[in-house]
Amino acid sequence: MAGNSKRFANEKEIHYQLVMKPSLADLALGQAAEIVSIDCDRSISRRLMEMGLIPGTEVRVVRVAPLGDPIELRVRDYALSVRRAEAARIAVVPARAA
Amino acid sequence: MNPRAGTPEILIAGNPNSGKSTLFNALSGGSARVGNYPGVTVDRTTATVRLSARQVALVDVPGMYSLTANSPEEQLAVDALVASETRAVVCVVDATTLQRGLYLALQLRESGVPVVVALNMMDAAERMGLRIDTDHLSESFGAPVVPVVATKRQGLDALLNAVEGQLGLTSPVDAPSVSYPAALEADLSELVPLVEQWRPGASSQQTRAVALWSLLSLDEDSLRGVPDSLRIAVQELRSAAIAQGRNPDLEIIATRYAWIEEQVSRASSNPDPKPSVSERIDNVLTHPVFGLVVFAIVMFLIFEALFTWAEPAIGFIEGLTAALQGQVAGSLPDGVLQDLIVEGIIAGVGNVIVFAPQILLLFLFIGFLEDSGYLARVAFVIDRVMKGVGLHGKAFVPLLSGFACAIPAVMATRTIERRRDRLVTMLALPLMSCSARLPVYILVVGTVFAGATLWWFSAGAVALFAMYTLSVVVTLTAAAVIRRTILPGPAPTFMLEMPPYRWPSAQILWINAWRRLRIFLVDAGTIILAMTVLLWALLSFPKSDEIAVRYSQERATVAQMDLHPDEAARLVAALNAREASEQLEQSVAGRFGHALEPVLRPIGFDWQIGVGIIGAFAAREVFISTLGVVFGIGETDQENKPLRQALREARHSDGTPVMTPLSGVSLMVFFLLACQCMSTIAVVRRESGAWKWPAFLFAYMTVLAYTGSFLVYQGGRLFGFE
Numbered sequence: 001m002a003g004n005s006k007r008f009a010n011e012k013e014i015h016y017q018l019v020m021k022p023s024l025a026d027l028a029l030g031q032a033a034e035i036v037s038i039d040c041d042r043s044i045s046r047r048l049m050e051m052g053l054i055p056g057t058e059v060r061v062v063r064v065a066p067l068g069d070p071i072e073l074r075v076r077d078y079a080l081s082v083r084r085a086e087a088a089r090i091a092v093v094p095a096r097a098a
Numbered sequence: 099m100n101p102r103a104g105t106p107e108i109l110i111a112g113n114p115n116s117g118k119s120t121l122f123n124a125l126s127g128g129s130a131r132v133g134n135y136p137g138v139t140v141d142r143t144t145a146t147v148r149l150s151a152r153q154v155a156l157v158d159v160p161g162m163y164s165l166t167a168n169s170p171e172e173q174l175a176v177d178a179l180v181a182s183e184t185r186a187v188v189c190v191v192d193a194t195t196l197q198r199g200l201y202l203a204l205q206l207r208e209s210g211v212p213v214v215v216a217l218n219m220m221d222a223a224e225r226m227g228l229r230i231d232t233d234h235l236s237e238s239f240g241a242p243v244v245p246v247v248a249t250k251r252q253g254l255d256a257l258l259n260a261v262e263g264q265l266g267l268t269s270p271v272d273a274p275s276v277s278y279p280a281a282l283e284a285d286l287s288e289l290v291p292l293v294e295q296w297r298p299g300a301s302s303q304q305t306r307a308v309a310l311w312s313l314l315s316l317d318e319d320s321l322r323g324v325p326d327s328l329r330i331a332v333q334e335l336r337s338a339a340i341a342q343g344r345n346p347d348l349e350i351i352a353t354r355y356a357w358i359e360e361q362v363s364r365a366s367s368n369p370d371p372k373p374s375v376s377e378r379i380d381n382v383l384t385h386p387v388f389g390l391v392v393f394a395i396v397m398f399l400i401f402e403a404l405f406t407w408a409e410p411a412i413g414f415i416e417g418l419t420a421a422l423q424g425q426v427a428g429s430l431p432d433g434v435l436q437d438l439i440v441e442g443i444i445a446g447v448g449n450v451i452v453f454a455p456q457i458l459l460l461f462l463f464i465g466f467l468e469d470s471g472y473l474a475r476v477a478f479v480i481d482r483v484m485k486g487v488g489l490h491g492k493a494f495v496p497l498l499s500g501f502a503c504a505i506p507a508v509m510a511t512r513t514i515e516r517r518r519d520r521l522v523t524m525l526a527l528p529l530m531s532c533s534a535r536l537p538v539y540i541l542v543v544g545t546v547f548a549g550a551t552l553w554w555f556s557a558g559a560v561a562l563f564a565m566y567t568l569s570v571v572v573t574l575t576a577a578a579v580i581r582r583t584i585l586p587g588p589a590p591t592f593m594l595e596m597p598p599y600r601w602p603s604a605q606i607l608w609i610n611a612w613r614r615l616r617i618f619l620v621d622a623g624t625i626i627l628a629m630t631v632l633l634w635a636l637l638s639f640p641k642s643d644e645i646a647v648r649y650s651q652e653r654a655t656v657a658q659m660d661l662h663p664d665e666a667a668r669l670v671a672a673l674n675a676r677e678a679s680e681q682l683e684q685s686v687a688g689r690f691g692h693a694l695e696p697v698l699r700p701i702g703f704d705w706q707i708g709v710g711i712i713g714a715f716a717a718r719e720v721f722i723s724t725l726g727v728v729f730g731i732g733e734t735d736q737e738n739k740p741l742r743q744a745l746r747e748a749r750h751s752d753g754t755p756v757m758t759p760l761s762g763v764s765l766m767v768f769f770l771l772a773c774q775c776m777s778t779i780a781v782v783r784r785e786s787g788a789w790k791w792p793a794f795l796f797a798y799m800t801v802l803a804y805t806g807s808f809l810v811y812q813g814g815r816l817f818g819f820e
Contacts, residue, residue: 077198
């Protein structure tokens with residue numbers, strides 16, 4: 001699972017990034033990651049970017065709604081909730097364990 | 099430059115949840131006027147404020163994260179910002195989410211407009227351990243940065259002084275120097291001549307800002323007034339850029355954020371960050387179990403308030419209306435004028451203000467939920483369910499309120515951001531079984547199911563339960579169908595900021611609820627009043643002299659008889675009721691009811707029910723009092739035994755009974771599905787901004803109601819029910 005990727009050795013991690021393409025939707029609760037790219041419809045991508053989700057920005061999944069969707073992110077000192085459908089189109093690099 | 103010299107307009111702009119409206123109210127002291135932007139139903143709230151040397155008009159702009167626009171509504175803010183009346187903008191920035199708020203401030207500065215940054219919620223920022231160097235921010239943005247706490251009215255004088263300082267500027271302060279990638283600068287320089295043609299006379303800074311705005315906003319938009327040449331140029335530049343593997347949107351936005359990050363990292367520090375209280379509250383309020391429990395309790399409270407708490411006030415208003423009607427009827431001579439005032443105008447005004455308690459309560463509740471931050475959590479918790487039918491999580495509270503009354507519920511849809519999502523919700527929610535349908539159900543159930551049982555339940559309870567279940571199913575289905583047919587478009591996305599929890603200000607809750615009520619009373623109220631008078635006329639005219647003469651003779655006969663006074667009064671009352679019934683039968687509405695009978699027979703109704711349905715357009719529960727008049731019973735309510743008796747005894751011309759269990763169910767289904775409510779029409783007109791939406795609502799619900807009743811009645815007969 002994506003949540004374990006931080007334990008992978010570097011080579012495996014590269015393979016993982018290229019093949020598995022982890023997204024925000026794959027992150028475990030509480031896990032931090034860095035945004036790689038956003039591939040939603042233009043207006044949604046633009047809105048997400050204008051709200052501060054840009055390649056290189058650090059995000060963290062802080063909560064999952066009681067029914068499993070949407071999820072709540074922590075980004076640039078505020079909380080934003082998005083549906084899994086959108087989150088799945090935001091590619092990330094999970095942060096290594098601190 | 100300014101057509102209304104002396105009152106320059108100062109715009110209050112800012113992110114949603116930045117405390118923008120709180121600041122506006124704090125500055126204006128609640129003296130604001132609410133108008134409408136032409137063509138769209140976005141409130142335009144303005145207030146006049148006196149500075150030391152002059153008066154200014156403050157304008158509350160809808161909350162926004164950026165100037166990028168995709169819809170005419172979003173364009174409003176942009177239009178307002180480039181309008182010549184705009185002399186300065188107060189950009190409200192939540193100090194606890196500095197970067198995102200400054201993104202908007204930067205865009206405003208790039209457009210060349212004088213800006214004052216109101217750094218709001220400084221108290222919360224300080225509690226979090228945040229230190230902000232406002233001088234540095236002020237210098238880099240070329241705009242005064244004033245720390246304020248809007249809820250505590252701190253920093254307001256300094257803010258107004260800064261605004262006055264901006265008004266006194268003789269030459270514009272240079273915009274911050276953000277340098278975009280060279281390829282993007284090349285794109286911009288191609289757009290500049292086209293923008294100059296579109297907006298001649300703009301400064302070079304404004305022209306550059308509009309070119310940036312066009313590159314980011316145009317394409318797949320529904321914006322108005324943008325020249326085709328500019329559109330085509332943007333499209334070509336974008337395709338060319340994408341072919342080279344570039345993304346102009348990303349280039350613009352990322353460059354801006356990089357610049358902001360640099361300024362913020364220099365101007366703010368948090369040596370000792372404290373965990374926020376919101377996190378801990380959220381651990382409970384959005385918990386898989388407790389979250390749902392709290393959610394259910396809050397929703398139940400709203401429900402209870404609309405149903406029970408509002409009841410005494412509604413009863414009081416109804417009593418007052420009736421008392422006033424009696425008073426006026428007693429002091430005016432009998433005749434058309436008395437009827438017009440009593441049955442038309444006073445009844446009409448009563449029909450309007452009777453909604454006031456529910457509207458005030460619902461908006462106090464919604465205001466509390468919204469300002470405290472919980473409304474976003476409501477949407478977060480329930481979005482999964484709403485998504486299935488193509489609705490936004492924020493549609494839940496309006497839909498639920500629909501069980502009580504569609505009027506406040508339709509008004510509550512304005513918490514939904516996108517107009518398309520708002521319209522879908524507004525067009526589906528009148529199908530929720532509101533409390534005004536209940537008296538009709540009770541009358542029908544009491545008439546046709548008295549004492550009957552179905553398995554081990556009472557048949558009436560089963561019928562009532564079925565109505566409420568059907569109403570939820572039909573509402574959600576209608577929403578899904580409208581979303582796919584009439585209002586197709588991208589499914590609503592759910593990108594919702596979860597603002598920190600804050601304790602709302604009672605004064606602001608009250609100001610906002612009162613403002614909503616006033617809009618309803620004025621805008622929807624006039625339509626409701628006019629329709630009440632029209633309905634009164636349809637149910638009253640033409641009057642037959644023959645009937646009037648015949649009954650006055652009969653009353654004279656009674657008066658001559660040697661009767662006990664009580665007995666005489668009883669006879670006269672019976673005669674009056676019969677006269678009203680006969681007059682109603684040959685009024686326009688009565689004739690219309692007769693004319694409708696061929697259409698009504700296939701769904702099990704006769705002309706008398708038809709007249710009741712026409713009368714019920716004033717409000718569903720009026721169905722009962724209209725039937726009382728039709729059957730010559732006089733004053734009546736849903737528990738009334740004589741009316742139930744009269745309904746049971748009513749016969750079609752072929753001698754078969756009108757009210758059977760089957761036609762009763764058909765009638766309930768009709769009332770559930772039909773838009774028998776002029777106030778709903780009026781409020782949808784107000785909230786959608788066009789007559790076509792209430793017209794569509796009325797048409798589709800009427801077709802649905804007729805079809806539903808037809809299927810019930812004819813289907814039931816096929817299976818051998820009576």
